[in-house]
Amino acid sequence: MKGLVISASRNIFMVKPDASGPGGETARKQLACRIKGKVLKGGERYGKPLAPGDRVCFDVDSGHPHRGLIRDVEARKNLLTRFNRQGQASQLLAANVDLVLCVTTPVSPPFRPRFLDRVLLQADKAGIPPVIVCNKQDLCEAGRADPDTEERLQDWSRIGYPVLRVSARTGEGMDELRSYMAHGFSVLLGQSGVGKSSLINRLVPELPIRVGPLNEKYDRGNHTTAMSVLLEIPRLGEGTAIIDTPGMRRFVPDRIPAEEIPYYMREFARLVGTCTYGLSCSHRTEPGCKILEALSNGVIHEDRYESFLRIRDELAGLGYND
Ligand SMILES: Nc1nc2c(ncn2[C@@H]2O[C@H](COP(=O)(O)OP(=O)(O)OP(=O)(O)O)[C@@H](O)[C@H]2O)c(=O)[nH]1
């Protein structure tokens, strides 16, 4: 049988069988599956070899109709990952998605543009269009926003990333968010406490999922969502689903060689190769560097350039082991 991976925890993968299988719609109860032989071909280098959104081929256990064994994963159209520094391995976040919703906040937890720049980089590397979702707009009206937020939101919009200003609390911006999500799989990414689960609760109130309070002392989330899970939302259109992910404190880009970073930063990408020293330019001090020129002309925002330098230094020191 074939089905869709809904969630992945340790060695158990929840799989929803396709409706076309025996029994039709009534047979679409999720099965708890293990992997046949424990290692999935092609998944050896990941901590968990499957992610929500993956399509798998599996057998049902005849003695336990709610258990199964996964034999194979189908070819993916894309795969969103990050690098797990502790485990020194790629971590799969979601597979076969159509949209990455990069969630941030103007305050509580504090606005962190560098986190978002990293997520945008990874989405572009994976070939999945990102949309920036700035949640908690109700707190802006209360005058609490970080003054840099609006400037950076406008800059991301200028360089080609759609920006939505929303509030899970008041419902502001939800129609626009829904229209982006219709007819595809979306994944929510962002730091703990930015309101990813709250956005899902607002969008799909019939499926309440757990949201958690902020830690008052540190003004950040408490890692309420423990594992990624895919939720189907047929009400928003045929084939619509959203993947909620656990908040992360840091986002380390995965398997992007330091010299390739400018290809995945949109306002840098069009300048790649045009410096006097061509592809060997480090864009730090060289004469005739088009990236430094763009920085001084305001074509590249100084904060994006700072993100670029920091990401490059970090990735250069990382040495991914494939
Ligand atoms: N003022 C305000 N608070 C919000 C809004 N959205 C979420 N919150 C609050 O922010 C806190 C964290 O929300 P969650 O939805 O649990 O955040 P999360 O991003 O899912 O967090 P993790 O699961 O830890 O990654 C909760 O106290 C929410 O009530 C909003 O639009 N405005």
Ligand SMILES: [Mg+2]
């Ligand atoms: Mg959550």
Ligand SMILES: [Zn+2]
């Ligand atoms: Zn240069």
